[in-house]
Amino acid sequence: MRKSGVMRVLKVLSLLACLAAPQMARAALLPPVYMDYVVAIGGVRHAPAGQPPHDEWATSGTGFLYGYCVHDDPDPAKRVYAVFLVTAKHVVNGHAGDIVVRINSNQANSSPGQFTLASRDAAGHDLWFSPSDPGIDLALYPIPISQLKQMGFASGFFASDANAADSDRMKAIGVSAGDGVFVLGFPMNLGGEQKNYVIVRQGGVARISEMLDHASKTYLIDAFVFPGNSGSPVLLRPDVVSIQGTRSSPTSYLIGVVLSYRPYRDVAVSRQTGEERVMMEENSGLAAVLPTEYIDQAARQWLAAQPPAPAPAAPPPEITPPAASPPAAAAATPGPAGPPATPAP
Numbered sequence: 001m002r003k004s005g006v007m008r009v010l011k012v013l014s015l016l017a018c019l020a021a022p023q024m025a026r027a028a029l030l031p032p033v034y035m036d037y038v039v040a041i042g043g044v045r046h047a048p049a050g051q052p053p054h055d056e057w058a059t060s061g062t063g064f065l066y067g068y069c070v071h072d073d074p075d076p077a078k079r080v081y082a083v084f085l086v087t088a089k090h091v092v093n094g095h096a097g098d099i100v101v102r103i104n105s106n107q108a109n110s111s112p113g114q115f116t117l118a119s120r121d122a123a124g125h126d127l128w129f130s131p132s133d134p135g136i137d138l139a140l141y142p143i144p145i146s147q148l149k150q151m152g153f154a155s156g157f158f159a160s161d162a163n164a165a166d167s168d169r170m171k172a173i174g175v176s177a178g179d180g181v182f183v184l185g186f187p188m189n190l191g192g193e194q195k196n197y198v199i200v201r202q203g204g205v206a207r208i209s210e211m212l213d214h215a216s217k218t219y220l221i222d223a224f225v226f227p228g229n230s231g232s233p234v235l236l237r238p239d240v241v242s243i244q245g246t247r248s249s250p251t252s253y254l255i256g257v258v259l260s261y262r263p264y265r266d267v268a269v270s271r272q273t274g275e276e277r278v279m280m281e282e283n284s285g286l287a288a289v290l291p292t293e294y295i296d297q298a299a300r301q302w303l304a305a306q307p308p309a310p311a312p313a314a315p316p317p318e319i320t321p322p323a324a325s326p327p328a329a330a331a332a333t334p335g336p337a338g339p340p341a342t343p344a345p
Contacts (some may be wrong), residue, residue, distance in 0.1 A: 085230030180237030
């Protein structure tokens with residue numbers, strides 16, 4: 001009787017596992033909508049000499065849309081955000097003129113759209129905003145999100161209060177070395193032809209205590225990143241399981257911006273002369289990440305630089321489809337831009 005009872009229990013457990021399997025298979029570690037928050041930065045290039053003439057998109061870096069909460073409210077639908085395009089500053093500095101951004105359409109099967117961001121205004125002032133500390137490799141560009149909607153572009157963003165975790169929040173939820181991360185971006189010009197197909201790479205937090213102790217501005221992740229990944233968002237891998245004495249984190253928070261990989265360098269020395277002859281460099285598999293509080297600091301600095309009330313805040317520059325690119329998702333000419341504030345998505 002005891003053996004038959006055990007067998008009945010095992011059969012019940014096996015049945016429950018089979019019923020639960022389809023539900024588990026549909027579970028996602030990253031909200032699919034996050035993919036549309038990520039944009040490709042680059043431009044259209046012509047075919048090299050000797051090849052049939054054609055134009056193709058070339059990605060030089062990654063960026064993402066980020067909303068800094070400027071008006072909080074218990075009702076999330078009533079919160080207001082200033083929205084920025086965020087990337088690494090060296091991605092912006094690598095462009096001689098205006099920058100073209102490719103962003104997905106808000107229609108699932110539509111081609112991606114492109115718009116141009118002017119580098120300077122009519123008075124010659126730089127429109128890309130960087131933190132006052134020149135050592136912080138970060139650049140922000142105010143985005144009129146309502147204009148993106150009118151043009152038929154995807155217009156969601158990472159909200160600073162709901163989707164992001166700065167170092168204080170990371171401490172509170174117990175982020176530590178060994179935790180899993182995802183890097184979203186477009187390495188090695190792999191942006192996709194029909195639309196932006198974000199490449200998601202898994203990795204882990206390699207060293208973060210130094211940053212949490214305020215001994216470093218950045219932390220390290222163990223993840224292979226390559227040219228084109230600069231400016232990529234780093235997302236915490238959610239996990240409902242944790243060891244005793246630690247906390248689980250069921251939310252996939254934005255926890256930083258990829259700056260660059262850490263190279264491993266070695267030198268080949270001549271056996272005859274003893275002089276250094278060749279420098280060799282490899283990707284170490286470690287990458288430096290800037291935490292999100294520096295995005296918030298830069299957003300506050302930008303907002304503080306705007307005219308005070310009652311004068312209206314300076315509107316963000318208009319975005320226009322590039323003349324040398326394929327038609328954008330919406331052909332309408334952008335209208336006058338309003339202040340960079342938008343309700344929660």
